[in-house]
Amino acid sequence: MGARGATRWKADEAVGAGSAPAGLSRKRHDMIRVVTLRLYERRLDAPAVPRPLPPGVELAVWDSPTATDGPAGRWHPEAEQRLIEGQVCAVARHGTDVVAYCWLASTPVRVAEIGHVVVPGLEDVYLYDAFTVPAWRGRGLFSTLLRHLLAFAHARGRKRALIFALARNRASRRAIERAGFEISHSVSRVELWGRERLWFRGPRSRFCRVTLVGEGSR
Numbered sequence: 640m641g642a643r644g645a646t647r648w649k650a651d652e653a654v655g656a657g658s659a660p661a662g663l664s665r666k667r668h669d670m671i672r673v674v675t676l677r678l679y680e681r682r683l684d685a686p687a688v689p690r691p692l693p694p695g696v697e698l699a700v701w702d703s704p705t706a707t708d709g710p711a712g713r714w715h716p717e718a719e720q721r722l723i724e725g726q727v728c729a730v731a732r733h734g735t736d737v738v739a740y741c742w743l744a745s746t747p748v749r750v751a752e753i754g755h756v757v758v759p760g761l762e763d764v765y766l767y768d769a770f771t772v773p774a775w776r777g778r779g780l781f782s783t784l785l786r787h788l789l790a791f792a793h794a795r796g797r798k799r800a801l802i803f804a805l806a807r808n809r810a811s812r813r814a815i816e817r818a819g820f821e822i823s824h825s826v827s828r829v830e831l832w833g834r835e836r837l838w839f840r841g842p843r844s845r846f847c848r849v850t851l852v853g854e855g856s857r
């Protein structure tokens with residue numbers, strides 16, 4: 640399913656997950672589930688400028704299982720398989736510890752929150768599964784990893800980077816915006832009495848060329 644022909648929908652502004660909207664009983668509200676993701680995009684016309692790292696932290700971009708400095712499964716259960724499949728991971732290390740990471744894919748990736756698969760175009764990269772160890776948060780690591788992945792993608796001739804963030808994840812959204820991404824549109828997965836549907840909205844929904852495929856359709 641693509642983002643073209645987007646439907647405008649405002650209800651998720653009132654029906655924030657976890658808060659019962661006025662006029663709905665608790666029982667009725669339990670039957671409605673809304674998860675909203677923001678899709679960001681960034682053109683790769685110019686290389687991203689890396690920022691300085693905190694003292695003692697080194698950054699690496701691993702693009703094969705042999706590029707890691709030890710058993711990949713030590714810090715991420717799916718690392719080895721993803722690297723074998725051609726995905727790339729930017730990692731921030733303090734000594735031998737991986738303290739932050741973010742993945743880059745050029746092939747379809749499942750977006751669990753909306754139960755769909757994002758299919759990057761030939762000129763796209765898709766960034767996902769970012770994590771910073773709690774003690775290292777707020778020091779710019781995620782934003783810096785994003786910049787390195789953008790530079791990596793630019794150097795390989797890619798034209799656009801895409802990334803999703805949960806609308807309620809302020810830390811993630813801030814870091815993404817600091818790395819120069821702009822919101823393309825929002826995607827809400829609405830579950831209502833056992834039925835689910837995706838809603839797209841935002842200023843560029845009608846023009847955004849991003850392909851999302853329902854998991855049962857592949």
Ligand SMILES: CC(C)(COP(=O)(O)OP(=O)(O)OC[C@H]1O[C@@H](n2cnc3c(N)ncnc32)[C@H](O)[C@@H]1OP(=O)(O)O)[C@@H](O)C(=O)NCCC(=O)NCCS
Pocket residue numbers: 739767768769770771772775776777778779780781782783803804805808809810811813814817
């Ligand atoms: C989201 C996450 C990756 C951010 O990592 P990080 O290395 O701390 O990110 P950065 O330091 O680059 O940027 C975080 C920004 O959010 C701000 N921030 C941190 N916590 C915040 C909060 N609770 N509310 C608002 N802003 C917050 C920071 O101040 C910083 O903004 P600034 O650069 O303008 O000061 C990290 O919090 C994390 O691992 N969370 C759990 C997994 C997750 O949500 N992954 C995101 C997938 S897209």
